[in-house]
Amino acid sequence: MSEVRLAAEARTEFGKGAARRTRRAGKIPAVLYGHGSDPKHLALPALEFARVVREHGQNAVLTLEIDSNTELALTKTVTTHPIKNYIEHVDLLLVQRGEKVNVEVPIVTTGDAAPGTLVTQDLTTIEVSVEALHIPEQFEVSIEGLEAGTQITASDIQLPAGAELATDGDALVLAVNAAQTAADVETEGEGEAAAESTEE
Structure with a gap:
């Protein structure tokens, strides 16, 4: 599976209202966790991420560009709206090169x-x-x-x-x-x- 680069933004607002605002702005609320680090709350570009899932499946590995840093992450859970079928939330797992998952x-x-x-x-x-x-x-x-x-x-x-x-x-x-x-x-x-x- 090929590696995909995706620009992500840190989220500072939380809760349902903040999540709705994030989605209205064309982004998907996401959480990046793993390796004992504190969870990072992110916003992913909705159209680009949906294309990644469509082309690479839900096990897509992403190179996330967050500010000036990059993190390697496995798409762990994609939650879609049961009726409208848009992506509501994504859980990402921090991984390292050579690591088995x-x-x-x-x-x-x-x-x-x-x-x-x-x-x-x-x-x-x-x-x-x-x-x-x-x-x-x-x-x-x-x-x-x-x-x-x-x-x-x-x-x-x-x-x-x-x-x-x-x-x-x-x-x-x-x-x-x-x-x-x-x-x-x-x-x-x-x-x-x-x-x-x-x-x-």
Whole structure:
């Protein structure tokens, strides 16, 4: 994942009113914390940060330019408005070059399983411990031609060099099942009807 530079401003006003004023000015309230330092309250440029999240995902690593200093930060939590869908607040984690961090990385499936099957995906992300500047944007899992009965667990996912799995390796990511046929559905319906008549 590439490093992104972003100009940030220190915030001196706090509370809901101050946050609203910050957003009206085209900026996003943010807090930078980590490494035992006091939290820093910042304002990030809204359009630029939204573009970073869109292009690099929510695990984007930022080089923040604050006054005359620069800080390296991992985007930890992005809070969006539930209805209007704008970014309300961002939590940033202070990181250092070479430092490993634990992050949730999305899982994306590619291809199509064998005909007559249905794929159920239990996990959409897995947690990995990885160097802050080498966080993968996603893990691709090919399901091309997989037969019914196939299961893929977290430990089956290929990780980049230096990355370690933090999710339980036995955790089920996805399973390929035989798809129900019209006859199966009909048989199920007959079974339910028989059970109901027995109860009566």
